[in-house]
Amino acid sequence: xxxxxxxxxxxxxxxxxxxxxxxxxxxxxxxxxxxxxxxxxxxxxxxxxxxxxxxxxxxxxxxxxxxxxxxxxxxxxxxxxxxxxxxxxxxxxxxxxxxxxxxxxxxxxxxxxxxxxxxxxxxxxxxxxxxxxxxxxxxxxxxxxxxxxxxxxxxxxxxxxxxxxxxxxxxxxxxxxxxxxxxxxxxxxxxxxxxxxxxxxxxxxxxxxxxxxxxxxxxxxxxx
Amino acid sequence: xxxxxxxxxxxxxxxxxxxxxxxxxxxxxxxxxxxxxxxxxxxxxxxxxxxxxxxxxxxxxxxxxxxxxxxxxxxxxxxxxxxxxxxxxxxxxxxxxxxxxxxxxxxxxxxxxxxxxxxxxxxxxxxxxxxxxxxxxxxxxxxxxxxxxxxxxxxxxxxxxxxxxxxxxxxxxxxxxxxxxxxxxxxxxxxxxxxxxxxxxxxxxxxxxxxxxxxxxxxxxxxx
DNA sequence: ACTTGACCCTCACGTGGCGTGAGGCAGGAC
DNA sequence: GTCCTGCCTCACGCCACGTGAGGGTCAAGT
Numbered sequence: 001x002x003x004x005x006x007x008x009x010x011x012x013x014x015x016x017x018x019x020x021x022x023x024x025x026x027x028x029x030x031x032x033x034x035x036x037x038x039x040x041x042x043x044x045x046x047x048x049x050x051x052x053x054x055x056x057x058x059x060x061x062x063x064x065x066x067x068x069x070x071x072x073x074x075x076x077x078x079x080x081x082x083x084x085x086x087x088x089x090x091x092x093x094x095x096x097x098x099x100x101x102x103x104x105x106x107x108x109x110x111x112x113x114x115x116x117x118x119x120x121x122x123x124x125x126x127x128x129x130x131x132x133x134x135x136x137x138x139x140x141x142x143x144x145x146x147x148x149x150x151x152x153x154x155x156x157x158x159x160x161x162x163x164x165x166x167x168x169x170x171x172x173x174x175x176x177x178x179x180x181x182x183x184x185x186x187x188x189x190x191x192x193x194x195x196x197x198x199x200x201x202x203x204x205x206x207x208x209x210x211x212x213x214x215x216x217x218x219x220x221x222x223x224x
Numbered sequence: 225x226x227x228x229x230x231x232x233x234x235x236x237x238x239x240x241x242x243x244x245x246x247x248x249x250x251x252x253x254x255x256x257x258x259x260x261x262x263x264x265x266x267x268x269x270x271x272x273x274x275x276x277x278x279x280x281x282x283x284x285x286x287x288x289x290x291x292x293x294x295x296x297x298x299x300x301x302x303x304x305x306x307x308x309x310x311x312x313x314x315x316x317x318x319x320x321x322x323x324x325x326x327x328x329x330x331x332x333x334x335x336x337x338x339x340x341x342x343x344x345x346x347x348x349x350x351x352x353x354x355x356x357x358x359x360x361x362x363x364x365x366x367x368x369x370x371x372x373x374x375x376x377x378x379x380x381x382x383x384x385x386x387x388x389x390x391x392x393x394x395x396x397x398x399x400x401x402x403x404x405x406x407x408x409x410x411x412x413x414x415x416x417x418x419x420x421x422x423x424x425x426x427x428x429x430x431x432x433x434x435x436x437x438x439x440x441x442x443x444x445x446x447x448x
Numbered sequence: 449a450c451t452t453g454a455c456c457c458t459c460a461c462g463t464g465g466c467g468t469g470a471g472g473c474a475g476g477a478c
Numbered sequence: 479g480t481c482c483t484g485c486c487t488c489a490c491g492c493c494a495c496g497t498g499a500g501g502g503t504c505a506a507g508t
Contacts (some may be wrong), residue, residue: 045474
């Protein structure tokens with residue numbers, strides 16, 4: 001048995017620390033190297049020693065890392081005062097909820113794909129694309145920056161090819177197409193010439209668009 | 225104006241394709257290099273030409289990429305027959321729902337942090353850790369493989385330090401601690417000696433654990 | 449016919465967040 | 479002593495691209 005430590009000093013070697021946090025030793029090495037979390041002590045033989053303070057810092061790093069933040073930003077967050085921290089927390093929350101929404105759409109889309117596959121329907125790639133209609137969302141703003149001719153042409157193509165394949169999905173596709181067409185019109189009215197300024201504009205439009213597409217999505221669900 | 229193309233052949237250059245998909249040209253270059261999606265044609269001058277078939281393949285790649293799949297696995301998925309595809313789809317759905325759950329916990333945790341910060345409570349790192357209690361989940365199985373002494377010690381430390389800081393969060397912390405302690409007992413009964421075989425066992429235990437921790441979490445929510 | 453500018457090509461090196469050894473001390477159990 | 483495990487420091491590898499460099503191509507304008 002180990003000598004029962006009277007003091008809760010919590011001085012851990014790197015291996016135990018890693019095990020506690022559920023990360024690898026290499027990861028802690030890395031975080032030490034880049035200065036994200038350096039152990040506040042070293043043993044005489046050069047062993048890294050993580051104290052309780054280090055542990056709480058490590059915990060916060062884990063939290064932020066869970067949000068897919070780059071390590072240098074995590075570093076800034078940990079260093080920053082609580083004012084900035086509040087802002088960034090809000091920002092992170094928004095990012096997380098966005099991600100959740102996207103993932104939920106992915107989930108329902110996957111569900112549909114699975115059902116379809118199970119019931120023996122061999123769905124064409126085009127049908128798959130139409131199921132993931134919401135995913136198009138991301139594509140449109142980029143499209144807007146390009147010439148318009150091609151995209152319209154492509155939409156037509158998509159409609160046609162999906163029509164001549166699975167019929168079950170046909171209605172859905174068509175309705176979304178219609179909505180998309182409506183959006184295209186609404187979009188083309190305030191189209192500014194390409195350039196760096198159009199970028200920010202496209203961003204706003206994208207936000208606006210996503211609302212519409214949420215409707216689209218829920219309609220799909222109802223129909224299905 | 226462009227010459228209105230009568231045929232919907234949809235032969236696009238790499239730039240337009242990239243814009244359509246919302247990815248960079250370099251990404252398409254990369255996917256070509258590694259053989260994930262190669263354009264089925266080239267112009268006389270060597271330009272990549274993406275046809276409609278290429279486009280649908282690209283769309284499927286985008287879908288899978290959204291699930292954070294490595295590219296080589298995506299490649300296998302696209303090549304695989306529909307039987308294997310069904311399996312992998314199910315697998316992906318499970319992965320996605322897991323991720324959603326974790327993110328939702330992150331979200332509620334963030335919400336609490338924000339509230340706390342707003343109401344002027346300066347929360348110590350320890351309190352933060354306790355809020356993200358569910359995150360510990362990931363850590364426990366690793367802990368189980370390690371010596372037990374330290375972790376218990378650490379738990380005591382965490383309890384003590386959180387007690388002497390913010391009081392509002394204190395109750396929550398305590399209750400979770402108790403539950404955790406109960407789990408520790410339940411756990412220590414069937415503890416097998418360390419080794420590679422223990423790995424798989426730890427995995428199972430982890431699954432089992434997560435159920436308990438789901439309860440933990442919902443209890444936290446109720447209390448809050 | 450010539451220029452301009454946007455697009456395309458192929459190298460080829462850089463980046464982030466580690467993984468994965470290689471080679472060598474440290475420290476506790478037998 | 480010796481054996482095993484854990485720790486150390488290089489140092490290179492990996493993935494999914496980003497970011498130029500250096501140079502051809504294409505459609506439009508003058």
